[in-house]
Amino acid sequence: MFRSRFNRTVAVVAVSTGLALSANAQTSNGKNAPLMIQEQGSFAVGGKVITNPGTFNPKQPTPDGQTLHGDHAYVSYEIPVNRRKLPLVFLHGTGQFSKTWETTPDGREGFQTIFLRRRFPVYLIDQPRRGDAGRGTVSATINATPDEQMWFDTFRVGIWPDYFPGVQFSKDPDALNQYFRQMTPNVGAYDPKVISDACAALFDKIGPAIFVTHSQGGGLGWATTLKTANIKGIVAYEPGSGFLFPEGEVPPPLPSAGGTLEAIGIPKSEFLKLTKIPIIIYYGDFIPEKPIDNPGQDGWRVRLEMARKWRDTVNHYGGHVTVIHLPEVGIHGNTHFPFSDLNNQQVADLMSKFLKENALD
């Protein structure tokens, strides 16, 4: 029941009846109907507290005896009227924050609002030491190093300064301006344990939900699944690292022009937790089948290869992992950010189909 079948043409997902249809749906003339939000807000979750020795003196304050609350995730949420049961929890990838899921670089609705219209409660994470969760328990040095042409290539928009032919990314210069400005640095060392701890605390707080991850967030999604029973399904867009295998069954590192990808071994008893839920993984276009000397593209060749090895291993132990390379199901031109590409409604329909087929909607 967990495996999805895909047609070349993905059917538009019908939104069910009543109030939410008139209020939250996108109307047929392309104008958006109002969103009806039952509740919205934000909070910090997880994290820790460090305390300096000594005694605080209010009249002459020094760090003595003071505390620092840090390493939490920051979460904003919206719960629509007539909500579906399971919320979607969205986690960004490398160098990104909640913006990944918000308004697209060219100004259209992102998955945050698309899936609100489809009546899912939506939670957006800024991971610990990133964006609005910038208060960490460790000090940091941040270098303002120009690197955007590298990201343009690594995110498979094209090979700078050229866009890939047929790429699902607006050629409007302001779209690229917005795209570059949705990067934000690590404020403190990247620490997968700190992040997955905070994400697990979120699922423990809000109850059963679906985890939607991007890129580096993919590996954090698997790691979080080991720490909470409340992840009921995972949708991973272009997971880039952190693939977990049973100790003794870890595949060899995969070299590419973009670096060598290593998998991680964990005890099999832990690994088996990954076999209990439906997981779908999507990769976009412009991923070479054989090694090429462009590091921006070639790194994705081995990530896709590792994802398939991981699928096979999880499913060998009774799991329910599907890997979809979008061009193979007739969806072309997607970058590393399929959910904000020009065809993101189609990409959302595919995700809705997965959720429906696995009774997660």
Place this chain on the structure above:
Amino acid sequence: MFRSRFNRTVAVVAVSTGLALSANAQTSNGKNAPLMIQEQGSFAVGGKVITNPGTFNPKQPTPDGQTLHGDHAYVSYEIPVNRRKLPLVFLHGTGQFSKTWETTPDGREGFQTIFLRRRFPVYLIDQPRRGDAGRGTVSATINATPDEQMWFDTFRVGIWPDYFPGVQFSKDPDALNQYFRQMTPNVGAYDPKVISDACAALFDKIGPAIFVTHSQGGGLGWATTLKTANIKGIVAYEPGSGFLFPEGEVPPPLPSAGGTLEAIGIPKSEFLKLTKIPIIIYYGDFIPEKPIDNPGQDGWRVRLEMARKWRDTVNHYGGHVTVIHLPEVGIHGNTHFPFSDLNNQQVADLMSKFLKENALD
């Protein structure tokens, strides 16, 4: 017409008729009606681009020839159905981000949602080099230095570990946990010019609007007013610095146990721009009338004094500045964050009254 009169009891602001009343108002039984949102999203605005010399080589990327887009503000927004004409643009203060205006530390609706219910489009800023606008054009070092007891005192919640008697702040330990976690560091040097440039770019983009500022944001509000014609009114909660006077009329520095407050001189032709719009300034409770040796409280004594001098000078040149010390109008117990204190509906009613009296609603 710009001056407000205040009664001890602030009348509840009536929300006008029709759909928005039923959809966005708070119902009389205390349960919140759904929010009806016509449009929501986020974007970067302002900022600059730095470019490294050299040529980018996609096959062996180095910083050569690459760009960095930084120093923008990050803005999220919601526009309600049946919107009022002028949006509210909210700017946080020192060490804070958009969270200042979102869910309160004890979990109630903040000004973001309260004023959406009152049918204002709401824009929330993360200023350049802060929070989700963390991508700066300068490098930075961030020290994880415990300092929260100092903030507890400076924000006038109490004198650590004691709460002020009657303070409008929840004693629930989780409220304090959330409060401390809404701090986030500067990611790059604090630069008022960079921030007011980005804020002015926002007003130039969205058109006429009202600026609602907090603390350090107050001075940035005056500075932004010099750079855009689209600020039609200012509501400043507890402005802490950046008071602008005509050159030659700058008052002497004001010493306090919390440091010495200096005003800033600007050309009179620039200063006169501040006389053209209605401005209201609110300060909360627990501000001493005479010098005391507690720096957390005493700094606010001179900020309130400077605000009154500034009011007198702006109004001397035909301006429309009102300073409200909340205890003087019968509103007691407020901290440095009146808009998220336990009585924030009452504080919001006062702001609505100012907007109405100045035809800004």
